[in-house]
Amino acid sequence: MAVDHAAAEVDHLAAERAAARFDVEAMKIAWAGSRHAVDVADRMARLVASDPVFRKDNRTMLSRKDLFKDTLRKAAHAWKRIVELRLTEEEASLLRQYVDQPGYVDLHWGMFVPAIKGQGTEEQQKKWLPLAYKFQIIGCYAQTELGHGSNVQGLETTATFDPMTDEFVIHSPTLTSSKWWPGGLGKASTHAVVYARLITEGKDYGIHGFIVQLRSLEDHSPLPGVTLGDIGGKFGSGAYNSMDNGVLRFDHVRIPRDQMLMRLSQVTREGKYVQSDVPKQLLYGTMVYVRQSIVADASKALSRAVCIAVRYSAIRKQFGSQDGGPETQVLNYRTQQSRLFPLLASAYAFRFVGDWLNWLYTDVTQKLEVKDYSTLQEAHACTAGLKAVTTSATADAIEECRKLCGGHGYLNSSGLPELFAVYVPACTYEGDNVVLLLQVARILMKTVSQLTSGKQPVGTMAYMGKVQHLMQSKCAVKTEAFEARALRMAVNCAQNIGQASNQEEGFYERSPDLLEAAVAHIQLIIVTKFIEKVHQDIPGHGVKEQLQNLCNVYALYTLHKHLGDFLATGSLTPKQGALANEQLGKLYAQVRPNAVALVDAFNYTDHYLGSVLGRYDGNVYPALYEEAWKDPLNETVVPEGYHEYLRPLLKQQLKLSRL
Numbered sequence: 338m339a340v341d342h343a344a345a346e347v348d349h350l351a352a353e354r355a356a357a358r359f360d361v362e363a364m365k366i367a368w369a370g371s372r373h374a375v376d377v378a379d380r381m382a383r384l385v386a387s388d389p390v391f392r393k394d395n396r397t398m399l400s401r402k403d404l405f406k407d408t409l410r411k412a413a414h415a416w417k418r419i420v421e422l423r424l425t426e427e428e429a430s431l432l433r434q435y436v437d438q439p440g441y442v443d444l445h446w447g448m449f450v451p452a453i454k455g456q457g458t459e460e461q462q463k464k465w466l467p468l469a470y471k472f473q474i475i476g477c478y479a480q481t482e483l484g485h486g487s488n489v490q491g492l493e494t495t496a497t498f499d500p501m502t503d504e505f506v507i508h509s510p511t512l513t514s515s516k517w518w519p520g521g522l523g524k525a526s527t528h529a530v531v532y533a534r535l536i537t538e539g540k541d542y543g544i545h546g547f548i549v550q551l552r553s554l555e556d557h558s559p560l561p562g563v564t565l566g567d568i569g570g571k572f573g574s575g576a577y578n579s580m581d582n583g584v585l586r587f588d589h590v591r592i593p594r595d596q597m598l599m600r601l602s603q604v605t606r607e608g609k610y611v612q613s614d615v616p617k618q619l620l621y622g623t624m625v626y627v628r629q630s631i632v633a634d635a636s637k638a639l640s641r642a643v644c645i646a647v648r649y650s651a652i653r654k655q656f657g658s659q660d661g662g663p664e665t666q667v668l669n670y671r672t673q674q675s676r677l678f679p680l681l682a683s684a685y686a687f688r689f690v691g692d693w694l695n696w697l698y699t700d701v702t703q704k705l706e707v708k709d710y711s712t713l714q715e716a717h718a719c720t721a722g723l724k725a726v727t728t729s730a731t732a733d734a735i736e737e738c739r740k741l742c743g744g745h746g747y748l749n750s751s752g753l754p755e756l757f758a759v760y761v762p763a764c765t766y767e768g769d770n771v772v773l774l775l776q777v778a779r780i781l782m783k784t785v786s787q788l789t790s791g792k793q794p795v796g797t798m799a800y801m802g803k804v805q806h807l808m809q810s811k812c813a814v815k816t817e818a819f820e821a822r823a824l825r826m827a828v829n830c831a832q833n834i835g836q837a838s839n840q841e842e843g844f845y846e847r848s849p850d851l852l853e854a855a856v857a858h859i860q861l862i863i864v865t866k867f868i869e870k871v872h873q874d875i876p877g878h879g880v881k882e883q884l885q886n887l888c889n890v891y892a893l894y895t896l897h898k899h900l901g902d903f904l905a906t907g908s909l910t911p912k913q914g915a916l917a918n919e920q921l922g923k924l925y926a927q928v929r930p931n932a933v934a935l936v937d938a939f940n941y942t943d944h945y946l947g948s949v950l951g952r953y954d955g956n957v958y959p960a961l962y963e964e965a966w967k968d969p970l971n972e973t974v975v976p977e978g979y980h981e982y983l984r985p986l987l988k989q990q991l992k993l994s995r996l
């Protein structure tokens with residue numbers, strides 16, 4: 338059922354593109370970070386899009402087995418291309434991003450390698466990293482267990498030192514101690530960094546990391562004492578089912594002593610436990626690293642969804658032609674704008690705060706090298722909090738984009754169901770968002786309690802030092818209102834906790850309020866970093882103006898959505914709240930002519946978007962129509978099962994009606 342392709346060359350969005358009041362090419366640079374970043378991303382995206390092995394339009398129709406095999410094939414092919422073309426690390430990681438299929442390589446490069454880098458000694462790094470870099474071993478990150486994920490200190494797997502043989506004995510003493518969830522573990526990994534309780538000289542020293550071989554390097558069979566497999570199908574079709582999240586049990590598996598990751602602490606030949614002079618929290622360093630990359634990933638997922646919804650909203654028309662005139666593009670409805678443009682603004686906001694967080698992470702890593710641990714808490718609070726706020730907002734936004742695309746958004750071919758299904762576990766993995774926000778809240782409470790002792794808060798908490806001013810003033814300036822709201826919410830919580838019989842009990846009772854205080858603090862960071870960005874020198878006609886506009890949209894929308902907080906804390910008056918909302922409507926009108934160009938600036942190929950609704954050329958209807966015919970159900974005109982189940986039914990009804 339081919340449709341006419343003649344129209345395929347037409348740019349249905351040309352008028353939209355012509356209406357934009359800024360230089361899209363310059364905005365691409367602002368989004369990507371540099372001309373170089375645009376060029377590399379462009380080259381890698383095209384390389385992937387033009388290679389038939391990386392085809393993904395049939396992914397939601399594959400069986401789990403075929404999907405997994407397809408993932409193995411893509412990973413092997415990607416590696417082949419990386420080697421053949423001698424791609425740099427930057428190019429290789431972009432290539433993997435554009436292949437856009439979750440798989441064991443994400444955990445190998447994203448967690449296994451960083452865990453060894455962060456927690457291994459130089460000697461251990463020398464031994465293991467070259468193997469990992471050449472894929473002579475495949476690794477995963479085996480922390481979570483059936484019984485405990487959030488509570489890392491509660492993990493049950495044991496690593497007991499045996500001084501007789503100079504080995505650790507890794508064991509799973511209970512069902513709940515089975516490792517459960519690690520990506521890449523189920524079928525692909527040969528090795529894992531396993532987190533287990535270190536026991537030596539009869540004493541339990543808590544959780545430590547160990548490199549453990551799981552499968553034979555000859556035939557991939559599990560090593561003696563190792564039981565492992567996949568944990569089963571997951572949410573959605575296609576989506577995260579390409580990943581082999583696994584289960585793993587150990588029955589007294591022995592590993593050499595030098596496979597304990599020994600940068601933070603060591604066990605001597607005699608079995609003595611020795612703690613290095615570095616903070617214990619560095620054990621959580623890999624999670625800090627991944628949380629900051631998850632923030633960068635949030636802006637990618639969100640911008641993809643928004644790109645689809647904006648382009649389709651410009652194409653889709655409904656109502657308004659009673660008198661024979663043209664119908665209205667749904668993008669012109671004020672309601673569509675007020676739902677969609679804040680998400681567009683959020684994509685930019687998360688992109689810039691992600692860049693800043695990456696800077697912070699690099700800075701803290703450099704400080705750690707010279708044993709300066711002063712910004713560790715800041716790095717933890719910012720990565721945990723921003724991970725929680727950006728992933729929750731992105732997951733909600735993808736679903737909103739699906740609704741913004743009406744019925745067609747529910748089709749797999751829109752790309753949105755799979756994007757949502759792949760993305761939504763980001764609210765859970767690498768730390769449940771509530772658990773992470775409570776970590777931020779703890780640090781906020783600590784900071785508030787130190788205010789009276791005269792200790793000046795620093796970094797993103799510095800505004801709390803202006804406590805006298807912020808507790809009293811009515812705020813005119815936008816950031817100041819955000820600061821006042823965040824500080825007052827934190828101080829209220831601290832006061833309420835102070836009234837409880839003890840701190841822990843108070844914290845527990847007030848945790849719902851603490852969550853909101855943490856969100857307020859993190860939103861302040863996002864707004865502040867966006868404002869800092871637009872204060873920079875940004876070249877290109879109209880680019881700075883557009884970003885300024887989006888920054889205002891993000892701030893005022895956040896303010897509008899959380900107006901209750903601002904009013905309850907007296908940070909704004911009801912009149913100011915109403916004015917802000919007024920202003921927001923005007924800003925949307927300014928976004929409107931630029932909307933399509935603003936999503937073009939993400940520079941996504943049709944392959945990466947994977948959506949018939951989000952096509953660059955806007956030629957949506959023929960694409961939708963053609964895509965339907967590709968469904969396996971349409972391979973035969975009369976469905977399988979007709980003779981067994983439909984025909985007898987239909988015949989029987991015939992008889993009944995004759996009665």
Ligand SMILES: CCCCCCCC/C=C\CCCCCCCC(=O)SCCNC(=O)CCNC(=O)[C@H](O)C(C)(C)COP(=O)(O)OP(=O)(O)OC[C@H]1O[C@@H](n2cnc3c(N)ncnc32)[C@H](O)[C@@H]1OP(=O)(O)O
Binds near residue numbers: 766768772776
């Ligand atoms: C890999 C891909 C890379 C690319 C990414 C981009 C693309 C993405 C796309 C697709 C790939 C997707 C891939 C998915 C991957 C998923 C992987 C996993 O899920 S791995 C499992 C994660 N597991 C958790 O996150 C557990 C969460 N739990 C915890 O972190 C801890 O248990 C916690 C923080 C909740 C509690 O820790 P406590 O039990 O030690 O207790 P307390 O008292 O709260 O903390 C002690 C002290 O340590 C500090 N602290 C805690 N965590 C810290 C940290 N991380 N850094 C520094 N300090 C920390 C605290 O502030 C506190 O400090 P004071 O003593 O008060 O000064």
Ligand SMILES: Cc1cc2nc3c(=O)[nH]c(=O)nc-3n(C[C@H](O)[C@H](O)[C@H](O)COP(=O)(O)OP(=O)(O)OC[C@H]3O[C@@H](n4cnc5c(N)ncnc54)[C@H](O)[C@@H]3O)c2cc1C
Binds near residue numbers: 479485520582
């Ligand atoms: C797709 C996916 C991939 C993953 N990949 C890996 C991996 O590669 N390696 C790995 O080790 N792990 C992995 N995980 C596991 C993941 O890190 C954990 O699932 C996550 O940390 C959440 O822990 P949990 O499952 O124990 O949730 P739970 O803590 O059991 O959460 C259940 C509920 O309890 C609430 N809750 C828990 N504690 C508190 C508290 N203190 N206060 C208030 N509420 C609380 C939570 O908010 C949540 O609503 C993955 C998980 C998923 C879904």
